[in-house]
Amino acid sequence: MIPPFRSSHRKGSVMAETATRTKPATRAKSTRRSTAKSAKSGAFSGESAELLRGYFQQMTLIRRFEERAAQGYTQAKIGGYCHLNLGEEATVVGLMSALRKTDLLFTNYREHGYALAKGIEPGRVMAELYGRTTGTSKGWGGSMHMFDVEAGLLGGYGIVGGQIPLATGAAMAIDYRGGDQVVMCQMGDGTTNIGAFHEALNIAALWNLPVVFVVVNNFLGMGTTVEKSSAESELYKRASAYRMHGERVDGNDVLAVRDAATRLVERARESGGPALLEAVSHRLKGHSVVDPAKYRSEESVQEAREHDPVVNFRARLVEAGVLDEDGAQEIERLAQADADAAVAFADDSPHPEVSTLFDYTYATPVANDSRRLPADPVF
Numbered sequence: 001m002i003p004p005f006r007s008s009h010r011k012g013s014v015m016a017e018t019a020t021r022t023k024p025a026t027r028a029k030s031t032r033r034s035t036a037k038s039a040k041s042g043a044f045s046g047e048s049a050e051l052l053r054g055y056f057q058q059m060t061l062i063r064r065f066e067e068r069a070a071q072g073y074t075q076a077k078i079g080g081y082c083h084l085n086l087g088e089e090a091t092v093v094g095l096m097s098a099l100r101k102t103d104l105l106f107t108n109y110r111e112h113g114y115a116l117a118k119g120i121e122p123g124r125v126m127a128e129l130y131g132r133t134t135g136t137s138k139g140w141g142g143s144m145h146m147f148d149v150e151a152g153l154l155g156g157y158g159i160v161g162g163q164i165p166l167a168t169g170a171a172m173a174i175d176y177r178g179g180d181q182v183v184m185c186q187m188g189d190g191t192t193n194i195g196a197f198h199e200a201l202n203i204a205a206l207w208n209l210p211v212v213f214v215v216v217n218n219f220l221g222m223g224t225t226v227e228k229s230s231a232e233s234e235l236y237k238r239a240s241a242y243r244m245h246g247e248r249v250d251g252n253d254v255l256a257v258r259d260a261a262t263r264l265v266e267r268a269r270e271s272g273g274p275a276l277l278e279a280v281s282h283r284l285k286g287h288s289v290v291d292p293a294k295y296r297s298e299e300s301v302q303e304a305r306e307h308d309p310v311v312n313f314r315a316r317l318v319e320a321g322v323l324d325e326d327g328a329q330e331i332e333r334l335a336q337a338d339a340d341a342a343v344a345f346a347d348d349s350p351h352p353e354v355s356t357l358f359d360y361t362y363a364t365p366v367a368n369d370s371r372r373l374p375a376d377p378v379f
């Protein structure tokens, strides 16, 4: 069992190993109580209201964007696989707010929200999903392979764990050149059982590389629970095998994620070395858009809904007077308009020419492999 979390934010708070266990039903109730209390007693004191509204705006944009992506998929506008950040918005925005524009980000295949929060235009992200030339990867990458050097997003990887050695290599390059960038390497809980995870953590610790590994623990690797797949289900503890700093944070609390990530990123920047951050969150839907998630109990779905980070953060902001109802609705209206505009941009953008299929593949051609395009003659 994963220990429960306090949902109310305390500056700099991270989840302690010693958190007491409560049943899911009572946990949700106490979360609501403590949320109300902390907001009234100044949970946001010292926070800029504009910044808080900005976080809410970004989280809402991701929510609306992903809803439109799901719709685009069912309309067959989007092909291939499509994994959404629904329920993980606080983790995404909290993590990205800790990075500078020049810092580098590697993610798994569930990366639309990260691309948006790293500053990429929603239209370019949606256009990539639609496979159009105006997309981040010129339409050749799709949902799992967003890439934007200028924004510091170095992928989007469909192979579980594929991003981890690459992120570690990028951190080594930064170290070698004496740069001040930091690499963040995001992954899911299921990824921590891949060999590359352990090899990369070992070398990152050994060479004191500027990389923060982030495990988004949403309790499930596709349909398999963390308890069934990981001998140590408190995943941040895996860092200790490499004498690396590891900690756990409530991934539903954008400010707690921001604070923990900022601390670890700045520590890495100042040569404090690598760290492993586990953000515990919930997936509101199935593993991908086509997964009906029949393996999930009604109780676990209900628990995920009770921890909905967008709904709960909105309530906290309204309760604390940072937003009034009209202000919240205006942000929601604008987020919807941005998501709709992204869809319109994608829909109006051209498909790539088939003749450009190999323009962005860099592997040395294999002898006897003619790189023949579908319409080309065989001989």
Ligand SMILES: Cc1ncc(C[n+]2csc(CCOP(=O)(O)OP(=O)(O)O)c2C)c(N)n1
Residues within 6 Å of the ligand: 083, 110, 158, 159, 160, 161, 187, 188, 189, 190, 191, 192, 218, 220, 221, 222, 223, 287
């Ligand atoms: C090397 C490899 N093995 C298997 C898969 C199939 N696969 C895709 S996602 C996934 C589960 C990963 O779990 P987690 O990292 O927790 O991701 P989540 O389901 O939460 O997105 C698996 C097994 C893959 N893409 N790559």
Ligand SMILES: [Mg+2]
Residues within 6 Å of the ligand: 188, 189, 190, 216, 217, 218, 219, 220, 221, 222
């Ligand atoms: Mg998972």
